[in-house]
Amino acid sequence: MSTVTCGVSVSLDGFVAGRNMTLENPFGDISPMLLTGWQFDEPEKNKAERDALVSAGAYIMGRNMFGPKDLQSDPNWKGWWGDNPPYHAPVFVLSHTEHEPIAMQGGTTFYFVTDGIASAMKQAKEAAGSKDVAVAGGANVINQYLAAGLIDELWLHIAPVTVGRGQRLFKDTPGIRLKPLEARTTDRVTHIKYRILHD
Numbered sequence: 001m002s003t004v005t006c007g008v009s010v011s012l013d014g015f016v017a018g019r020n021m022t023l024e025n026p027f028g029d030i031s032p033m034l035l036t037g038w039q040f041d042e043p044e045k046n047k048a049e050r051d052a053l054v055s056a057g058a059y060i061m062g063r064n065m066f067g068p069k070d071l072q073s074d075p076n077w078k079g080w081w082g083d084n085p086p087y088h089a090p091v092f093v094l095s096h097t098e099h100e101p102i103a104m105q106g107g108t109t110f111y112f113v114t115d116g117i118a119s120a121m122k123q124a125k126e127a128a129g130s131k132d133v134a135v136a137g138g139a140n141v142i143n144q145y146l147a148a149g150l151i152d153e154l155w156l157h158i159a160p161v162t163v164g165r166g167q168r169l170f171k172d173t174p175g176i177r178l179k180p181l182e183a184r185t186t187d188r189v190t191h192i193k194y195r196i197l198h199d
Helices: 033-040 047-052 117-128 139-147
Strands: 004-013 015-017 058-062 090-095 108-115 133-137 152-161 180-183 189-194
Touching: 004 033, 004 047, 004 139, 015 033, 015 139, 033 152, 047 152, 058 117, 058 139, 090 117, 108 117, 117 133, 117 139, 133 139
Parallel strands: 004 133, 004 152, 058 090, 058 133, 090 108
Antiparallel strands: 004 015, 152 189, 180 189
């Protein structure tokens, strides 16, 4: 049976992005390197964690993580992940707008799900088979799945910075109990893998 994971870079004060996300600034009013620099500045030190982020058999993401453009106003736009997104697997995008699937290079296909988080999870599990399903983000989507008790493991990549305001992890989620499984620190990040304890 597959595990549902969520790996996310986060600040010490719990933010995964700033405010005012746009096409030009996907992390809003903060530099993306502030939270994700560990992936690029220390690639060898963090190879295991980098590889884990793209090891799932299927992914779920929110509409804003796919990109901020309105699909109705620009139906030919294919997201801000480039021609060869890193997932190389089916990606189920939660959206209020129906859209035909978008097949990309490398095996990534974006499917747009308009009937909620449970439907996206069901489709992702079917697509992943025996492999894991990863809830990729952003914060709102992660929080919805946490509140619904649908995530098994939470992998936090904690940058030693504070952001102050923006897209907050754990907003409007009930009390969550976690069991630490692994922890490791480099100069740019502390990786903590938790199992979420479901009653």
